[in-house]
Amino acid sequence: MISIAIDGPAGAGKSTIAKKVAGTLGYTYIDTGAIYRTMAYYFISRGMDVDNEVSVSSLCGRIKVGIKYIDGAQHVFLGEIDVSDRIRTSEVGAGASKISAYPAVRASLLGLQRDMAANDNVVMDGRDIGSVVLPNATVKIYLTASVEERARRRYAEYTAAGQECDIEKIKQEIEERDHRDMTREISPLVCAPGAEVIDSSDMSIDEVCEAVFKLVKSAS
Numbered sequence: 715m716i717s718i719a720i721d722g723p724a725g726a727g728k729s730t731i732a733k734k735v736a737g738t739l740g741y742t743y744i745d746t747g748a749i750y751r752t753m754a755y756y757f758i759s760r761g762m763d764v765d766n767e768v769s770v771s772s773l774c775g776r777i778k779v780g781i782k783y784i785d786g787a788q789h790v791f792l793g794e795i796d797v798s799d800r801i802r803t804s805e806v807g808a809g810a811s812k813i814s815a816y817p818a819v820r821a822s823l824l825g826l827q828r829d830m831a832a833n834d835n836v837v838m839d840g841r842d843i844g845s846v847v848l849p850n851a852t853v854k855i856y857l858t859a860s861v862e863e864r865a866r867r868r869y870a871e872y873t874a875a876g877q878e879c880d881i882e883k884i885k886q887e888i889e890e891r892d893h894r895d896m897t898r899e900i901s902p903l904v905c906a907p908g909a910e911v912i913d914s915s916d917m918s919i920d921e922v923c924e925a926v927f928k929l930v931k932s933a934s
Contacts, residue, residue, distance in 0.1 A: 718853045721906060770816055
């Protein structure tokens with residue numbers, strides 16, 4: 715089986731690239747960020763404080779998160795409820811960053827992620843895929859971009875979805891999330907050993923995908 719691990723900071727384009735690469739190669743795309751967002755949504759939608767590690771940790775083992783492909787599109791489920799459209803907000807994204815630092819949360823989802831990659835060719839994106847989840851991945855990529863470019867992309871994404879937002883606030887949130895992700899004690903965001911760094915700041919989606927295809931071809 716072939717596995718492609720794509721790590722990188724928020725807004726670097728990991729999901730966009732991973733989806734396109736998986737679609738072209740006929741692999742299964744696994745959005746680990748959506749899995750963490752779904753857990754965060756569970757707590758936020760119930761009015762719980764995601765900063766309370768004790769409360770979050772005591773409940774995370776009960777939460778059932780699943781991924782299904784419907785008409786070729788990935789859908790994320792919280793129990794039996796499709797929450798794919800509900801988890802794409804800045805509040806849920808910030809919550810996901812916070813709870814992903816909790817050991818109990820990461821432990822509860824690690825097996826799920828590895829099981830997904832065990833019996834299929836996959837493209838998996840996140841922040842610790844190459845370093846922790848799939849340390850023996852066939853291809854490891856660290857995809858990044860400038861903070862300014864990542865903020866611009868997120869702004870476009872949110873406004874296209876009809877959400878009111880401020881680009882300067884988005885930039886601040888990205889910088890804060892980078893700091894949390896890179897300094898947390900458990901599975902911090904790092905460039906995994908053997909990973910190829912791709913800076914997409916001035917690259918088109920097709921150019922980034924082409925760089926990934928070359929890495930896959932050379933590793934095959």
